[in-house]
Amino acid sequence: MDRPRLQTAPVGLRRWDPDDLTPPWRAWLEDPGPLPPGVRCVGPSVYELPELFSESFLARLTAEVQQGLAESRGSEAALGPPNSMHRAGFVLAERGLGVLLDQLGEALLGPLGRRLYPQRDLGEVVAVHGFVAHYGPEGDRALDFHVDESDLTLTLCLGDVFEGSAVYFEGLRCGAHLQTPARSEECFQYTPTPGAALVHLGAHRHGVRPILAGARTSVILWARSSGPGGGIAHGRLGPCPAWCGLR
Numbered sequence: 001m002d003r004p005r006l007q008t009a010p011v012g013l014r015r016w017d018p019d020d021l022t023p024p025w026r027a028w029l030e031d032p033g034p035l036p037p038g039v040r041c042v043g044p045s046v047y048e049l050p051e052l053f054s055e056s057f058l059a060r061l062t063a064e065v066q067q068g069l070a071e072s073r074g075s076e077a078a079l080g081p082p083n084s085m086h087r088a089g090f091v092l093a094e095r096g097l098g099v100l101l102d103q104l105g106e107a108l109l110g111p112l113g114r115r116l117y118p119q120r121d122l123g124e125v126v127a128v129h130g131f132v133a134h135y136g137p138e139g140d141r142a143l144d145f146h147v148d149e150s151d152l153t154l155t156l157c158l159g160d161v162f163e164g165s166a167v168y169f170e171g172l173r174c175g176a177h178l179q180t181p182a183r184s185e186e187c188f189q190y191t192p193t194p195g196a197a198l199v200h201l202g203a204h205r206h207g208v209r210p211i212l213a214g215a216r217t218s219v220i221l222w223a224r225s226s227g228p229g230g231g232i233a234h235g236r237l238g239p240c241p242a243w244c245g246l247r
Contacts, residue, residue, distance in 0.1 A: 088139030123227020136215025150222030203234030
């Protein structure tokens, strides 16, 4: 049987527009300096950006994500799971959003990575892989402990109502030390806030605790960078780098 025909993303989401950011963030990108008010460090090397995207962009993106989720459900789904760790969701490029992701990488993720993590020398973003993850009765319940296939990760929580589903972190590790125990000061958790973005390094070990009620949907962007501290350095075997939590 033929797979259902895919719907494509609306024209308004196919390309990046600076107006998709809130005014403080547009101003910051034009003249980088101190980060806009409201950015907070929720744990070592992890940041919440509560008002990054405009309400108009969030509304359009939410509608697009809901359509994509509808196309990903059932035995004849037009969209498959986003990766081996998630059974509910889809890859954004499969709905025609590849150009938007590339533009987001250059315009936003690159500057964010260089500003938040200057010691890592990430350089320019050369590729962005984006996908949707869905937690709830029709989705995943939790997510195992792991590191991302990225140098920098941005996770945007969309407007669902839920309980539980906190993201827990247990320290930065290089490829040689991924399985080592965490120290107490490395362990913390963060409850996603609808509309807010969370930014962390891909090498920061983390997982998602079980969702207890409701549903949570997130748009996740994995950025790969060109600098000496990029190239998914945490996956390389070799001398333990200075940024590893064991140093």
